[in-house]
Amino acid sequence: MTGTPLLEVKDLQKVFTVGSMMNKKNVQAIRNISFTIYEGETLGLVGESGCGKSTTGRAAIRLIEPTSGTVKFMGQDITKVKEQQLRKIRRDMQMIFQDPYASLNPRMTIEKILMEPYKLQNLYSSQEREERVISLMQEVGLRPEYRRRYPHEFSGGQRQRIGIARALALNPKLIIADEPVSALDVSVQAQVLNLMMDLQDKYKLSYLFISHDLSVVKYICHRIGVMYLGEIVEMGGRDDLYNNPLHPYTQSLLSSIPTVDQDVRLERIILSGDVPSPAAPPSGCSFHPRCPSCMEICKTVKPETIQVGQQVVACHLYP
Template identity: 75%
Template sequence: MTTRPLLEVQDLQKVFTVGTMLNRKKIHAIRNVSFSIQEGETFALVGESGCGKSTTGRAIIRLTKPTSGTVKFNSVDLGNASNRDIRTMRRDIQMVFQDPYASLNPRMTIGRILAEPYRLHNLYSQKEREEKVIHLMEEVGLRSAYRNRFPHEFSGGQRQRIGIARALALHPKLIIADEPVSALDVSVQAQVLNLLMDLQEKYKLSYLFISHDLSVVKHISHRIGVMYLGEIVEVGEKEDIYSNPLHPYTQSLLSCIPTINKKEKSERIILSGDVPNPASPPSGCAFHPRCSSCMEICKSEKPKPRQIDKQVVACHLYN
């Protein structure tokens, strides 16, 4: 018997209006995005910069209001939830941002930053908050003696650990990690990824892991959703996506992963042209202008997602 997902996203859309009063354009940042995350699972969203990954994460946690679609967390529809329910939801869903420096208040000490969630939700006494802060810092591998320092006194990796500690403060069930290691050195990336995996095992956390780095995603994810121009074009288990990518875009992304193993090297698939302008997307399949397998139907008709074994792919090659 399958359990109900912790997070259910169905037909999520976000439209931004840009331009002047006389020349306004609508940009569909995300279109009909649907996926689910089980308890204790890491679901990764991957794709090129500007494909809508971060907007999806922000729309889920309601940092930006979605134009349409539904987001259910623990079976509660967040679109119809009251302000009290949304406030409770924010304790259960936390976010780790891409830039660990910009997401921390430079005028607050680390101790105050980590105690802020407790203050906002009116939890614990002052002494208990100090004890919680010390525990959080030790949990992410930082010395508690550093709690009176300011963000600029830490390295990039340390600042990201602080961001993770802040996300953990209220014991969330889901953490949305938006490119959490992209600004870090490779050696520091490994440390932060291992920390996230250890915390997941210890606290039974679920992650929505947003990244453009497929080698990082391979290390941490259970399932993967591949995005292109605001739409998810393929979803599957990690092993299936890496061993048998179905969508031509997924195949191209995976062919670009660097490797030193000659046996694992494959012919690199170079995409022609640039990513289309989201203000005027191509007709039919959004990927068809860059696809080497493009057919006439791809230029006029948008492909519908189809189940192929354990994977779901939106491509006319499989219809």
């Protein structure tokens, strides 16, 4: 996809220190992550649990501090700005969290939750804030008369709509959606996804959509990056990646998608072994202990990321 770059991430890394005082270890949660999100685009990040998807999203908007790398938002490197300046920039960057109940303060009414962004940014009068809360609730399909209720009085789908309303409050340009529908029933998932797509068209939003559900990602995303053990191993357009997966890991993920269509059913690729620990990653290609196409070079030499057609892939199968 081409257009105006909104978010440019280059060589992003995050290292966590774990363990006791006497036995500390550095765990590299993400390494050398690079991608660009364009205006009006949805970029998906997929992979198994623990591969670093959520860490990537949070580090990209500095909810956690990246260890190294650069993140440019609208051309400005936000990794170097101070907290006070970052607060202003965050008006244009918001996040939808995975668990809508845990991300909403149970002691605050929905009205107070949705007013909080305006108070933090010192925007509007009390009456204007109330009017905007009513407008936000209508925007996401909630009845304004429910605004004085508490989060526990809503269903899971309604709570996620409240989370979306809060993310929209400051009219952002970019929203990081971290597993926004994984806790919802399938029928409610469709409603929330359609809502997000309608809002994208209406407000020209860009999304970084993080999910482990390949069917959901195919439905909403324009481009998709596949992550394994803290790295992006393949990235491409939605149709290119689903019709012609290059990396063996991508092929195994796509083969696991359930389908009732016998004509398009892929042969199931079952991976051996478990995902290695990020505290002790394998040498060479991090996927080689589980790869059905492993070669000797894969065990010792880390593959470079190269362009193959319209996709990029890090694999020794494509010299």
